[in-house]
Amino acid sequence: MKKILFLALLLSGFIGISQTTVNGKVVDQNNEPIPGANVVIVGKAIGTTADFDGLFNLETSEVPPFQLKITSVGYSEATENVTENNQTFTVVLNEAQTFLDEVVISASRTPERIFESPVSVERFGLKEIKNTSSASFYSGLENLKGVDINKASLTFQSLNTRGFATFANTRFLQLIDGMDNSAPGLNFVLGNLVGMNELEVQSVEILPGASSALYGAGAFNGLLYMNSKNPFDFQGISTYLRGGVTSQEAAGSNQYYDIGIRAAHAFSDKFAVKANFSILKGEDWHAVDRGDFDNPTFTRADPSYDGLNVYGDEVGIVLNFDTPLNLAPGTLGSAFVSRTGYDESDLTTYDAESVKFDGSIHYRPFANDFEIVYNGRVGRGNTIYPGANRYAITNFIMQQHKLEFRNDNFFLRGYITTENSGDSYDTRFAAINVNRAWKGDVQWFTEYTGAYIGSRLGNTALPGITTRLDDTAAHAYARQAADSGRLVPGTPGFESAFNQVISDGDLATGAKFIDNTKLRHVDANYNFTHLTKDIAEIQVGGSFREYVLNSGGTIFTDFDKPITYGEYGAYLQVQKKLVDDRLKLTGSVRYDKNEFFDGFFSPRLSAVFTAGEKRNQNFRASIQRGFRNPTTQDLFIGLDAGAAILVGSAPNNLDRDVRTFDISAEGQALTGLQTSTIVGRAAYEGGYSLSSVLAGAPTAADVPIVKPEEITAYELGYRAQFGKVAIDLSAYYNAYTDFLSIQRVLVPLYGEVGDGGLSLLALQNGDRKVYQAYTNSPADIGAYGGTLGIDAKIFGNFDIGANYTYAEIDFNQAAFPDFQTQFNTPRHKVKASFGNTELFKNFGFNVNYRWSDDYEWQSTFQNGPIPSFSVLDAQLNYSVPSIKSVFKLGGSNLLGEEYFTAVGTGLIGSMYYLSWTINN
Incomplete structure (x- = not known):
């Protein structure tokens, strides 16, 4: 009997630890493998991922029967019933008919199809990243309808929607896994300079227009939400290597490279980790416009010349040449004279660089959907930022560290963002103070005055003067005399003075940009739908943020100690489906309070009605209020930028x-x-x-005194699917009050x-x-426009798409001559794409075309017209399944017509690249 009991216990032990094994392959309707497909046990946080060949192996302690759910972005999901051990499946996923079937989260903070979204939304997923013809996924976002990218640098691209943006785009919010990616001292996003490795991107969602009701003050004019891959779902090591050439008339042809790696592993159904690293290096676009923008006929021979990309020549005064010798007024007269400047190329190396690292630890203590996540991100880079002046952002570092608790119904996250300006400096002040380090302004202008007077009067005591010179020749002689011994770029004397200036944070003598500002942020959300689904879908949430400004008195007025201030907010959203689920109503309201201003309510109401026998059409309408708090610089800046002294208006x-x-x-x-x-x-x-x-x-x-800016946004939209054709149409009107602005006095x-x-x-x-x-304009300002997009499959498996965007400002400039709206958006834009992911076995291609109307650029650096331009990008890709690789050959701006999107930046040339992506 004892032996029988022992054998029974032993057998039960073996049964308790026995494993169920399931094998399979995931393919599309053409029997091609789908790498990265997710295979998950329904109702459990247990699963695996298909490899590059679409193969998967799942070992679990779950005892059959149970059900598997198989999903992949861009495909309809499938399920399989597991009834016994060692089953093998071939799972066929059908490609989603159109992009409207894809799922987004950002529009309502809950998963829903684009087709059902109550507001306009654009999505850029794994398929689009693979097929983009741009050199990076971030650059590829400008092919989406309604999206603009202003390009200041190879590594700094500023994304915007619906107008009103310079490179300091404080009206647009960029989130990475819920973290605000803005530099807290600068108050805006430096593109993807310190953002996300493209191997790590699962999807990118863009909400054009106000989203303050759910996301607060930052989402005033639009929202970009980047979602990363979870290491439980996307495991393994993947890499990409991209190299090529940038071509620009001013800079010539220069090599660049971009390399990235991602590693992720789930050690069990409770514990997983991931890490990402990427580095990009290249030659930036050279800015070499030496024309005097305000006086187009002027050359460097003119005494008051002030070149656009020439710095130091902003220092000038009116010299009266009659006063020193007590001559009768008008004998020699007077003139405005500026000091001799240095070209921008003398003041920066144009080394563009972006180095990014991030790592995450994911823990599921109960092996279900409850997850604890630590995520750390560090980015370092070199770029050029055009603000009031042109800033050489060198060895800029930004870090973000997040701790998050979440499951399918809630999240609670806290993170801290810190920035370190590194060796960054102001190129204009670098030139001004290199000049002054060699020779002070008083001495230089005194020498200029003496040489001019003497040459006009024919003073033979002066070197080279044998007769009187006319006005033009006398000015040339005076400049030459005052510049005698001037520091020449490339010489030891210049380099010594330059290095001293850019390491000095006092703009009276130096040019260094010092900023160690940080922010702390906590936010939470709870979705009660699992409890209230018979009544309505209900969500609540809130956030708190604290800024700590720390520039040592070089940017902000924090000369004695860091400046600290905070803000908080809370929101409620209710969704309800009616009329046989054809009508979806959404109501949201958010309350926010900044310690300097009264509290503000941001409501949003929207309705989506699904029409048609096949439920293939919908109509949507929404109205919402939004607001934007003044930035840290609007409140606390105290900076002499040369052209003006900037003073924030916090009380x-x-x-x-x-x-x-x-x-x-x-x-x-x-x-x-x-x-x-x-x-x-x-x-x-x-x-x-x-x-x-x-x-x-x-x-x-x-x-x-400045106060928050407000917006009331109205939007109408229509979406439809007719077989393999998708249509998305939207129109909007934005009415602004208390528009945040600057005024020069x-x-x-x-x-x-x-x-x-x-x-x-x-x-x-x-x-x-x-x-x-920094103040608010009393002007009534409006903006309106619309988009139309059509996407289809033709001739079997060819993808074709086209979209049109119209944008216009409603503002009476004549009534407010001092006010600049900085709308900075073309009235008309047209974009088109054509491609095939499987033209023949393992071979695909994609072509993108963009045309932009001309428009007027306004900024604190320089105003001026932007001519219309056309851009053609294209790529060919070839998959080699045996080595789990995809090779891509592509180029951007293949037409070779150099263009610019902002006055004062370098002309954008062409890029040609070859990339090799492994196991992604």
């Missing part, structure tokens, strides 16, 4: 910016003072409007605005300073 910032300026000889005679001290508050309460001074009728500028160094005397003499004598104030 406790107005008196923190204190500066002392020299007064001219004429002003000293009037006041008896040699210097004047100006407090930042004067930008708001003690200046003249710039336009009134230029018009010859100085008027006091009353600049209100002239602050006199003596007298008081409105005194009718002394302050006007200060303007006349040049004893005034340009200040830039």
Whole structure:
């Protein structure tokens, strides 16, 4: 009996630890393997992933019968019933008829098909990443309808929707796995410079237009949401190697490379890890426009020349050549003279670089859908950022660290973002202060004045002067004399002075950009649908954020200690389906509070109605309010940018910016003072409007303190599927109030605005300073437009698509001459694509074409027209299943017509590349 019991216990033990094994292959309707397909036991967090050949092997302690769900992005899901051990399946997934079948999360914070989304949404998934003809997945996003990408650099591309954006795009939110990817001190995203490795991207979703009701202040004009691959679902090691050539007339042909690797492994159904690394290096687009943008006829021979991509020549004064010798007024006259500048190419190496690393630990303590995730991201890069000046962003580092608890119904996450400006510097101030390190402004202008007067009067004591020179020749002689011994780029003297300047954070003597700002963020969401599905789908959530500004007084007025402030918000969303599930109503409301401003409610109402016998058409409408808080710079900046002194308008910032300026000889005679001290508050309460001074009728500028900007967004849309044809149409109107803006004012160094005397003499004598104030425009501003997209399959398996975008601003510029909207968007855009993922066995191709209408660019760097342009990209790809590889040969801007998307940037040339992707 004891032996029988022992054998029974032993047998039961073996049964308890026995494994069920399931094998199979996942293929499409053409019997081609589908790599990366997910195979999961229904109702369990247990599964595996198909390899490059579509093969999978699943070992589990689950005892049959149970059911498998097999899914892959771009395909309809399938299920298989496992009834016994060692079963083998061939699973056929049918390709989704159109992109409207694909699932997005961002539109309602819950999974839903694009077809059912209550607002416009664009999706870029694994299939699109594989087939993009652009050199990177991020660049490929500009082929989506309604999406613009402004290109400042090879590594800095600023994405935007529905207008109103410079490169400092503070109206558009970019999230990576729920983390705001904006640099907290800069307040905007540096493209994908410190973003995501493309091997790690599962999908990218873009919501054009306001999304404040769910995502708060940052999602004012649009949202980009990047989702990464979970290591439980996507395992193994994958790599890509991409190399090629950039071609630009100014820079010539230069090599670039882009390499990435991803490794992920699930050690059990409870524990998984992943890590990603990528590096891109190349030669940036050279900016070499030496024309004087404000005076197109000027050359470097003109005394007041100020070249667009020439810096240091912004320093200039009016020289009166009669005063030194007490000549009768008008004898020699006067002229505005600027110092000799340096080309941008003298001040930066144009080394573009992006190095990214991230790693995650995923833990499922109960082997179900509850998951604990730690994610750390570090990015370092070199790029060029056009702001008020052109900034050489060098060895810039940004880190993000996140801890998240989540399951299918909730998440709770907290993360911290820190930035370190590294060796970044302002190229304009680098030129200005290299000049001053060699020879001070007073000495240079004094020498220029003496040489000009002497050459005009024929002073033979001057070298080379034997007779009187005319005005043009005298100016040329004076500049040559004042520049004698000037530091020449490439010489040891120049390099020594340059390196000293770019390591100095005081803009009076240096150019270094110092920023170690950080933010802390916590947000949570709970979806009650599993409890309330018979009533409605209900979600609640909230967030808290704290900024810690730390620039050592070089950008912000944090000269004594870091500046800290916070904001918080909460939201509620209810969805309900009616009329046999044909009508879906969604209502959302969010409340946000920044410590400097009153609280704000952001409601959204939307309706989607599905029509047609086959439920293949829907109509959608939505209305929502949104808001945008002033940025950290709007509130706390205190920076002399050369062209203007920037002063933020937080209530406790107005008196923190204190500066002392020299007064001219004429002003000293009037006041008896040699210097004047100006407090930042004067930008708001003690200046003249710039336009009134230029018009010859100085008027006091009353600049209100900044407050949040508001938007009311209306949208109508239509989507339909007719067989293999998908149509997506949308139209919108955005009405803005309290539009965040800047206003430049002239602050006199003596007298008081409105005194009718002394302050006007200060303007006349040049004893005034340009200040830039941050405020809200009283103007009524609107924007409207629409998109139309058609995608289809033709001739069997060919993909073809075309889309059109219209965008227009509704604003009376004549009524508000001082205000720049910075709409920066073409009125018309057309995009088209044509390709085939399987033209013949293992071979595919894709072609993308884009045309952009001309438009007007406005920014703090320079305004000007952007000519229309056309761009053609194309790629050929070849799969080699035996080595789990895909080879791609492609190029962007194959037409070779160089173009630019912003004034002052380098012309964008062509790129040609060859890539090898393994096991992805």
